[in-house]
Amino acid sequence: MKSTAKKTLLAVIVLLATTGFAWAQKPHLITRWENYTTASGMPDAKVFCVTVDGSRVWAGTEDGLVLIENGKVAKVFKPEDGLPHRAVMGIAVDKNTGDLWIATFGGVSHFSGGHFENFKNLTSGLLNDICYGIAVVDQYVWVTTTAGVSRYNTYTGEWTNWSEKNAPFHEPWSYGVAPAGDKIYFAIWGGGLLEYDVKGNYWKPYTDPDEEMEMVLFRNQGLVHIIVSNVAWNPDTKMVWASTYFGLSGYDGRNWHNYLTKDSGLASDFINAPKSRRNEVWACTDKGLSMLDYPTNTWVSYRPSQQKGQGEIEITWPNGKKEKLATPTALAHNYILNMDFQGEDIWVATAQGLSHGIREPQKEAQLYANARNHRSPGDLAPSHSQKGD
C-alpha cells in the first residue's frame, strides 16, 4: 500500500513536470506545400487516399493508382494495367513482403512485383466489391466493404467475413480499419466503432450513448456520433481516434475525448479521416486539415486562404485565442479526404490533388517570431476535452 501510494505521488509529479514542459512548447508547423495535380500528371483531381512506403508515396485517385517518387508522378496504374477498378479507396503496404494491397470499388488487388492479382466477390470469398479500407496484419489482409468486413488469410487462402449476420454490426457499411496490436478497430458508417479482439476472436461495439443523431447530450461519455467515417490508432499513446461527420472522438481505453468545432480549434465537424502519432491527432475535414497537439490542447488548422496561392495556418491556443499565420504555398484544396506521415512531413489527399506538406524549422521559427499574439504559459487550457465518468 505504502509503496503504491509513493509510486502514485511520483507519477503525478512526473506527469505535472512533463505536461508542464509540453505545453510550454509551440506545435510544429507545416510551412510549405508541394502539390500534385492533373497538371503534374495525376490521372484525376480527386485523391481518396495516400500511403507512404519509405521514399515511395502511393495515392489512390478516382481514376487509378499513382506512384510518386523523387518528387514526381513516376507511374499511373489503371484498369488496363490490371487494376480491378479505377476508383482506388485504400492502400496498405505489407511491410514483410513489400507488396501492396489495394481496396477499390471493384474488389481487392494484391500488387506484387509489378503484377496485379485481383480478388472479387464472384471469384473469391470477398464479401463485396465496394471496398473502402484495407490493412495488413501478419498473414491477414483486412478489408472494409459496403457489406461488412472481410479477412483474407494469405497463407491458406481462407476468407472470413463479418457483418450484421454474425457480429454486432448496427449497419454493414464498413469504411475504415485500424490495426491496434491485439485489437483491430473498424469505422462503421451509422454503426459506430467496432473493436475486434484478435486473440479472443470476439467483437465489441462502441456507439453513441445518447443515440441522438445531431446532438451530444453526454459529453465525453462515448463516441460523439455513430456515423463514423474512419478510424486511426496511435501506437505511441495507445489511443484510438474515430472521425465522424459530427465531430472527432478519441478513446484511451477508459475515457472518451470528444472534440467539436464550437469549443476547439477543429476546422469542421465533418471529418473524413483521422490520423494520429506521437502527440499529434490529425483530422481531415471538409474545411481544411486540423492537428491537435494533444498534451497542450493546441490546435493548428491548414487551409488555402482566399488569397490565391497562399496558405493559411490558424492556431487555436489552449485559452481559445486564435491566431492566423500565412504561408506562401497552400494545400491543394480544403476538402481533405485522407493523409499519411513521411518522417516529419505529411502527405494529404484532397478533392483537388495530392499535397506534400513539408516542415522547415527555420521558416517555422520565423513565423512564430513574427506572430504578435504570443501565448503566455499561464493560459493553460480550461477548454481541453473533459474526462468522462
Place this chain on the structure above:
Amino acid sequence: MIDLASGTEIKRFSTHRYPEQVALSRDGRRVYVSNILPHLGSYDQPPVSELLALDATKQVVAERILIPGAIELRHIAEAPAQLGGYLLVPLVRPKNLGPLIRVSQGWVLTHGMAVVRPALHEPVGEAESKVTEVLLDDIDYYFAGNDGVAFTPDGRRVIITSAEANVVSIFDTAKLARRLQQVPAEELADRLDSALTFVVARLATGHNPTAVVVSPDGLRAYVANRLDDSLTVVDLAHLKVASTIDLGGPKCITPMRRGEQLFFSAKYCFQGQFACGTCHPNSHLDGLAWNLETPQLGRDRVANRTLRGIRDTAPYKWNGRNPDLATQCGPRIAKFLFRSEGFNTQELEALLTYINNIPLAPNRHLAPDGQYTEAQERGKAIFYRRHTNDGRVIPVQSRCETCHPAETHYTNRISTEVGSATKYDTSGLLDTPQLDRVYEDAPYLHNGEALTLEEIWTVFNNYDTHGITSDMSKEQLNDMIEFLKTL
C-alpha cells in the same frame, strides 16, 4: 525465409503454383524462384508463367517476371558477370489452344529456355526484366523435359538436361549470343532451327536427368539421373560421357519404377515430342485446358486432370467414356496422343502399375490431428445439408453427397449433367470428378473455365443445376469451400 540460427520462419512470400527451384544470384542481391504451373487465366489466351525475384537485401518482393506462352519453369542458372549476368530457365511451350491432331506436324509442345535479363535497379512498381525464349529442340527431334542447367565457370558453355529425353545438351554461349542478335526476339520462341546453331553436343544419360552441376575447374559436369539412382559424369574437355557413378539403388527394377521411367520418357512419342509427364508434371496436371481429340478448333476443350489417387475413380476422362486406365493409357494414347506404336504389353502394365499408385499429396489445409477448424466444421454441415436456408427440402439428386459421396473419393462415378456445358461441348453429360485434394486442381470444371472453387458456384451455377447454392450467404459458401479444401 528461415532464420538458420533459431530455425524459425521469419516471413513468407507468395510464389505461384508449384514453386520449383530457388537460386541466389552471384552477387547475393537477388533470390529467384521458378514455378511449374502458370497463372490461372483466360482459357483462350496462351499461359503465362512466373519467375519470382526477391530483393535479398531488403527481403521484399522485387519483381514477378512474367514468362509468356510457357509453363514448367525449372532450374535457374545465372551467367557470370562478364556475360551480362543473364538467367537461363528451362521451360515448355504448350500449344494447347489448337487441336492435338497436329502431332505429326510437330509444335504441340516445344521445349526450350527463357533468357532473362533481370532489371537490377530499384523497380518502379512495374516488371521490367527482359525475357527472350529460345527453343532447344531440333526440327526433326525434340528434347523434352528441360530441367537442370549450369554454366561452366568461364561462362563459355552451358549444360542443360532434358529429363524426358534422357539427354544432356551442351552449348556454346557465344553462339547463343549471336543467335539472339540475329533473330528478332518475337520470332525466336517459335523457331526450331535455333539449337543447331549453338548446341555443340548431345549426350545420352540415365533415366530422368533432372539436375546438373559443373566442377569448379570446369572440367566435369555431374548429372543426377533421378529414376536410375546414378550420376552421369561428363568430360567437358572432350564433350563425352566419362563415366557413370552408381549410387547403390535397387539392382532389380520394379514395375513401379519402370512405369515411372516410362511415364517420364518422351521416346514413345513421334519425334520424341513429349512424355506423359510433360502434360502431367509431378504426376498431376499442367493447369491448362486442351483441345485433345477433336479436329475442330475450340470444340470439346478439356481441362487436364490429376493422376494422383485415381486408382478407384473409374471411369476416366471428363466424358466418362474410358472404363479403365488400360483403355485410357493403352492403344488410344499411342494413336491419338503419341502418333507412334506406343507401349508394348509389358510396358503398358508397368505404366499402369505406376499410375495406379500415384499417391495423393498430404493435405495442407487439414490440421495434423485431423481436427476441423470452426469454418471447416460449418462448411461440412453445408456440404451435407438437406434443407435450404428457408427450410425447403433439397431433393436427393441435388445434394452434394449424392454425387460426391465420401466413401468413394467423393465421386459416385456416374456421368450427369450439371448445367456446366457450353455451346462448344458436344455433350453435357460429364463424369462426376473425385474431390480428393480438389484445392490443388484448379482450374475447375471439365473445360477449366472456373478459375477458383468459388467460381464453380458464383459464376457457373446460376440455376442451381450443380447442387442448390443460390440461397447460400457468402459466409456459407466460404465455409463450404473451407470444407472442400480438407478433402
